[in-house]
Amino acid sequence: MSDATIEEVAGEALLEPLPDEGDPGRGRTLFSAWHLILLPLAFVMIIPLLWMVVTSFETLNETRQFPPVLVPGSLRWQNYRDVLEQAPFARWFLNTLFVTVLVVIGNLIFCSLAGYAFARLKFFGRDVIFLLVLATLMIPFQVIMIPTFLIVRQLGLIDTLGALIVPNLAGAFGIFLLRQFFRTLPIELEEAARIDGASRLGILFKIVLPLSGPALATLAVITFMWTWNDFLWPLVTLYSEKNFTLQLGLTTFTGAHQSNTHLLMAANVMSMLPLLLLFFVAQRWFIRGIATTGLKG
Amino acid sequence: MNARRILQSEHVVGWAFAFPAVLLIVVFGIVPIIWSALMSFQRTNLLSTPDWIGLDNYRALSKDPLFKTSAIHAVIYAALFVPLSVGGGLFAAIALNRRVVGMRFYRIAVFVPVVASTIATAIMFLWLFDSHFGLANWALEKVGLGPFGFFTSPNGALYSIVVMTVWGWVGFNAIIYLAALQGVPQELLEAASIDGAKSWSIFRNVTLPLLGPATLFLVVFTSINAIQLFDEVYFLTLGGPGTATYVPVFYLFQLAFQQGIAGYAAAIAYVLLVVILVLTAIQLWVGKRMVYYSS
Numbered sequence: 001m002s003d004a005t006i007e008e009v010a011g012e013a014l015l016e017p018l019p020d021e022g023d024p025g026r027g028r029t030l031f032s033a034w035h036l037i038l039l040p041l042a043f044v045m046i047i048p049l050l051w052m053v054v055t056s057f058e059t060l061n062e063t064r065q066f067p068p069v070l071v072p073g074s075l076r077w078q079n080y081r082d083v084l085e086q087a088p089f090a091r092w093f094l095n096t097l098f099v100t101v102l103v104v105i106g107n108l109i110f111c112s113l114a115g116y117a118f119a120r121l122k123f124f125g126r127d128v129i130f131l132l133v134l135a136t137l138m139i140p141f142q143v144i145m146i147p148t149f150l151i152v153r154q155l156g157l158i159d160t161l162g163a164l165i166v167p168n169l170a171g172a173f174g175i176f177l178l179r180q181f182f183r184t185l186p187i188e189l190e191e192a193a194r195i196d197g198a199s200r201l202g203i204l205f206k207i208v209l210p211l212s213g214p215a216l217a218t219l220a221v222i223t224f225m226w227t228w229n230d231f232l233w234p235l236v237t238l239y240s241e242k243n244f245t246l247q248l249g250l251t252t253f254t255g256a257h258q259s260n261t262h263l264l265m266a267a268n269v270m271s272m273l274p275l276l277l278l279f280f281v282a283q284r285w286f287i288r289g290i291a292t293t294g295l296k297g
Numbered sequence: 298m299n300a301r302r303i304l305q306s307e308h309v310v311g312w313a314f315a316f317p318a319v320l321l322i323v324v325f326g327i328v329p330i331i332w333s334a335l336m337s338f339q340r341t342n343l344l345s346t347p348d349w350i351g352l353d354n355y356r357a358l359s360k361d362p363l364f365k366t367s368a369i370h371a372v373i374y375a376a377l378f379v380p381l382s383v384g385g386g387l388f389a390a391i392a393l394n395r396r397v398v399g400m401r402f403y404r405i406a407v408f409v410p411v412v413a414s415t416i417a418t419a420i421m422f423l424w425l426f427d428s429h430f431g432l433a434n435w436a437l438e439k440v441g442l443g444p445f446g447f448f449t450s451p452n453g454a455l456y457s458i459v460v461m462t463v464w465g466w467v468g469f470n471a472i473i474y475l476a477a478l479q480g481v482p483q484e485l486l487e488a489a490s491i492d493g494a495k496s497w498s499i500f501r502n503v504t505l506p507l508l509g510p511a512t513l514f515l516v517v518f519t520s521i522n523a524i525q526l527f528d529e530v531y532f533l534t535l536g537g538p539g540t541a542t543y544v545p546v547f548y549l550f551q552l553a554f555q556q557g558i559a560g561y562a563a564a565i566a567y568v569l570l571v572v573i574l575v576l577t578a579i580q581l582w583v584g585k586r587m588v589y590y591s592s
Contacts, residue, residue: 032395032397034392034395034397035397035399037392038392038393038395038397038399038403041388041389041392041403041406041407042402042403042406042407043406044464045406045407045409045410045464045467045468046406046409047425047432048410048418048421048422048425048464049409049410049413049421051421051424051425051432052420052421052424055424063430064430065430066429066430066434066435067435068430068431068432068435110317110318110321111318113314113315113317113318114314114315114317114318114319116314117310117311117312117314117315118315121307121310121311121314122307122308122311123307123308123309123310123311123312123315124308124311124312126311126315129315129319132319132322132323132327133318133319133322135327135330136322136326136327136330138573138574138577139326139330139570139573140521140524140525140569140573142525142527142546142549142566142569143330143333143566143567143569143570143573144326144329144330144332144333144566145329145566146329146333146336146343146553146559146562146563146566147328147329147332147333147336147563148325148329149343149553149554150332150343151324151325151328151329166321167321167324167325169317169321170317170318170321170322171321171322172322172326175318175322199305200305200310200314204314225412228414229412229414229415229416229417231414231415231416231528231532232527232528232550235531236550236554247414247416247417250416250417250420251416251532254420254423254532261424261427261430264420264424265420265424268417268420268421271414271417272412272413272414272417275412275413275414276409276412278412279408279409279411279412280405283405283408286408286411286412287408287472287476290411290469290472290473291472291473291476293473
């Protein structure tokens with residue numbers, strides 16, 4: 001695919017209405033044979049989540065029965081309290097939130113700056129550098145994690161949250177996404193501001209970024225999800241329990257509570273809650289983000 | 298030129314804007330790619346000074362039975378995961394691209410697993426697939442099957458991981474297919490329908506070819522994904538029972554971070570990198586030849 005088409009497609013994808021925004025209510029059919037396919041499909045997809053939530057309210061005794069108890073005798077909120085008392089979940093939650101928020105902010109700032117430079121400024125070596133950035137987009141982290149570990153150790157960041165933050169403050173995905181979006185914006189506004197004597201930084205922050213809400217929101221939710229859910233890198237770099245993220249904490253908690261299924265499910269619900277809430281609030285940005293991932297190739 | 302002019306030149310401003318991000322990408326992206334290559338020719342344990350040993354790591358790799366086992370598992374896993382998750386995504390997207398009551402609910406149900414982390418998903422399926430009290434065995438018993446050991450079964454563990462990860466990825470693939478389906482020009486479908494084509498024939502001859510780019514992307518993307526399988530194996534099976542779920546990244550992780558054989562692990566990483574680059578090249582090559590690519 002030629003460069004021009006990638007740009008147009010990826011940039012426009014962020015502007016066009018996406019599946020979630022079409023009005024599924026318009027001209028809808030009440031009874032359709034599709035329900036016979038959709039209902040079982042939705043059922044299968046939702047069962048693991050539903051079963052987790054149900055189990056998180058059961059007693060230990062109720063989880064040790066076969067056939068399984070499908071409806072708990074009562075809503076045992078106590079399970080959630082027990083989890084918080086038996087493991088430093090609050091600490092892990094704050095660690096994860098701290099890392100995630102900083103990484104999201106870092107990506108928004110640094111990818112905006114770089115994305116704007118690659119989209120609008122002609123500077124020495126630009127095209128070569130951009131090609132290098134694109135090259136890293138294709139390399140999965142697993143393949144380079146051994147030397148990355150050595151570099152992060154050299155920086156004295158092992159077993160600190162910095163190990164999760166510093167290397168992830170900017171990324172090829174964000175730069176690419178924002179560059180493509182900036183290129184779809186009308187350049188006339190920027191030119192007018194230049195004539196009025198505005199600096200590039202002023203143009204970026206006062207003209208370009210305010211018009212880039214969809215792209216910034218997309219980058220923010222996707223980065224949030226990746227960082228919140230990351231497992232391998234924290235596993236390699238963090239050793240002390242007090243520095244764990246939720247994903248790491250969940251694994252040690254599972255090890256210690258192998259047979260306390262009700263507590264395990266309560267812990268799992270808590271770990272997923274922020275992302276589930278974000279998904280319901282910002283569903284369209286998740287969908288845009290994923291649809292854009294699909295276009296990056 | 299005075300100082301102010303120089304400071305405002307596009308060269309200076311461009312570099313100043315790009316520098317922080319580019320520095321991060323060079324230090325944590327480009328340097329590790331090159332360093333990995335060098336390490337794969339060394340004997341090193343991450344602590345002492347490395348020895349240069351040429352191609353010895355790669356020679357050893359070609360004779361390593363555990364690497365062979367891991368690679369075979371990766372191929373089996375990919376051969377199931379890719380068609381099931383891509384096919385499942387296409388099926389879900391077609392069903393979700395209707396105007397029927399309750400669509401908002403159906404879409405949420407299919408999309409929501411996308412935000413579940415690998416560990417959260419593994420915890421859910423550990424319980425669902427519990428050999429004594431699991432919901433799956435209960436349902437299977439009703440139809441006269443099982444009980445199965447799932448993750449604890451030497452013959453079933455890898456397939457259980459396939460089922461779980463397909464569940465986790467169908468929503469992602471469905472979103473990409475749904476976006477592609479919305480891009481299919483309505484006039485084309487109407488024209489075909491006026492010409493008297495049956496709906497299956499319209500799907501087969503009009504819609505499916507137009508979904509070609511999305512399919513190509515997803516097949517390559519999910520294949521690269523399959524090669525990266527790690528979290529689920531580490532959390533659920535540690536490569537077991539026996540070596541039933543050993544996969545390359547898990548083996549690489551053990552070698553580098555638990556046994557300190559980093560050079561050898563880097564050689565595995567580079568083999569994976571080459572496989573991934575070949576897949577990407579195939580994607581670009583096939584993509585260029587696709588008739589409907591830029592419509």
